[in-house]
Amino acid sequence: MTEILSEGEIDQLISAIKAVDCQPEDFQAKADRQKIKIYDFKRPDKFSPEQIRTISIIYETFSRLTKSYLSAQCRCDVQLQVASVDQLTYKEFLRSIPTPTTLGIINTDPLNGDWLLEIDPDITFAILNILLGGEAENRYQHELTDIERCIMEDIVIRILGNLREAWYNILDLRPRLNAIETNPQFAEIVPPTEMTALVTIEAKIGEVVGLISVCMPYISLKPIMGKLCSQFRGAYKNKENITVLDFLNDLQVPLRAELFRKRVTVDFLANLKPQDIVFALKEHLAFTGNLLSGDIVLGKFTYSPLEEKVCVKIQEKLYKKESFMEIKPNVQTGGTSLGEIQVQLIVELGRTVETLDKVHSLAEGSIVELDKLAGETVDLFANNVKVATGEVVVIDENFGVRIVEVLAAQCGQQSMASN
Numbered sequence: 390m391t392e393i394l395s396e397g398e399i400d401q402l403i404s405a406i407k408a409v410d411c412q413p414e415d416f417q418a419k420a421d422r423q424k425i426k427i428y429d430f431k432r433p434d435k436f437s438p439e440q441i442r443t444i445s446i447i448y449e450t451f452s453r454l455t456k457s458y459l460s461a462q463c464r465c466d467v468q469l470q471v472a473s474v475d476q477l478t479y480k481e482f483l484r485s486i487p488t489p490t491t492l493g494i495i496n497t498d499p500l501n502g503d504w505l506l507e508i509d510p511d512i513t514f515a516i517l518n519i520l521l522g523g524e525a526e527n528r529y530q531h532e533l534t535d536i537e538r539c540i541m542e543d544i545v546i547r548i549l550g551n552l553r554e555a556w557y558n559i560l561d562l563r564p565r566l567n568a569i570e571t572n573p574q575f576a577e578i579v580p581p582t583e584m585t586a587l588v589t590i591e592a593k594i595g596e597v598v599g600l601i602s603v604c605m606p607y608i609s610l611k612p613i614m615g616k617l618c619s620q621f622r623g624a625y626k627n628k629e630n631i632t633v634l635d636f637l638n639d640l641q642v643p644l645r646a647e648l649f650r651k652r653v654t655v656d657f658l659a660n661l662k663p664q665d666i667v668f669a670l671k672e673h674l675a676f677t678g679n680l681l682s683g684d685i686v687l688g689k690f691t692y693s694p695l696e697e698k699v700c701v702k703i704q705e706k707l708y709k710k711e712s713f714m715e716i717k718p719n720v721q722t723g724g725t726s727l728g729e730i731q732v733q734l735i736v737e738l739g740r741t742v743e744t745l746d747k748v749h750s751l752a753e754g755s756i757v758e759l760d761k762l763a764g765e766t767v768d769l770f771a772n773n774v775k776v777a778t779g780e781v782v783v784i785d786e787n788f789g790v791r792i793v794e795v796l797a798a799q800c801g802q803q804s805m806a807s808n
Contacts, residue, residue, distance in 0.1 A: 451555035457750030468593040480581035489571035502609035511599035525595025646738040668789035
């Protein structure tokens with residue numbers, strides 16, 4: 390039977406409470422000071438706030454590099470910015486992306502497992518529309534055709550080079566594209582309940598806005614979690630370094646597209662006249678050459694006419710410093726005459742000026758627009774002196790240049806005098 394307090398007992402209880410001057414709200418305030426968090430075993434936190442910040446810094450670098458690359462490819466204003474870095478289950482990530490989409494399955498050697506690079510349909514079709522001759526605009530979205538899939542595979546492969554560079558200060562990541570999928574259900578790289586780090590990047594191409602996402606399973610990042618905890622060391626340690634690098638990126642550097650070069654004698658230059666043909670060496674292929682900035686070979690290119698401008702397409706990226714422009718006479722003893730001294734003859738397709746940031750972002754497939762129109766003559770230089778102009782010809786499978794105009798009758802002697 391429940392015990393009922395008498396009126397006297399109730400009065401005594403009230404008196405006792407007043408004696409200690411304690412209010413019920415005081416007990417509530419003490420309880421509020423205890424921070425209680427319910428642990429979700431289905432969605433545990435695998436990444437600390439410091440690790441999330443480090444990942445964010447890595448992908449800010451990735452966004453900057455990819456912005457430069459896409460701007461050069463699409464030849465329009467491209468903006469990329471890290472929007473968020475979250476941790477969620479793989480199942481939640483798959484549910485958040487549309488179908489169809491561009492989903493690159495990335496092998497991340499030396500790490501175990503795969504990552505996913507997802508480019509949403511708005512950005513995918515904006516890129517395709519530009520590269521196929523249209524404008525950056527939203528259009529009907531559909532399953533990628535074979536041609537569109539090949540184009541996007543090439544884009545993703547180039548972007549993976551930026552991903553490797555962004556991770557350089559943490560580990561030597563060697564990402565490789567395994568496959569392109571359009572249906573997320575075919576991209577089961579980890580169990581649905583596996584925790585992942587999801588980096589979401591806001592992208593804007595022209596007037597089209599969309600997202601680019603990178604999904605990294607925890608099981609793949611687990612071997613390097615200690616490195617993510619340590620202070621991020623790299624080129625961007627403080628704001629002063631960032632300011633200096635941004636300033637250098639805006640510097641203008643000269644570029645020149647060199648078709649071929651060969652050694653000729655001073656007598657050969659002195660006797661040069663219109664309609665003469667200067668043949669390239671046998672190892673030179675037609676419409677290929679080197680793109681240089683001063684003495685630095687940036688890469689090999691193929692000649693690529695685009696609209697009315699002369700353009701070159703990077704075939705192989707190189708960064709090897711050589712003294713190409715240091716030309717010295719090949720003086721020989723034993724009565725060698727002045728006319729037999731050899732000089733370097735260089736045939737240039739054209740020149741241009743670009744920012745250091747764009748030069749740094751050059752990759753295989755990049756297009757560089759030169760300062761000449763399609764159909765214009767090429768220039769011939771001897772020891773940095775322009776001696777003639779000509780037109781590119783192929784005669785019996787031999788690649789060469791037919792002289793159109795000789796700029797100095799004594800070009801050989803002038804070339805020697807420059808030394």
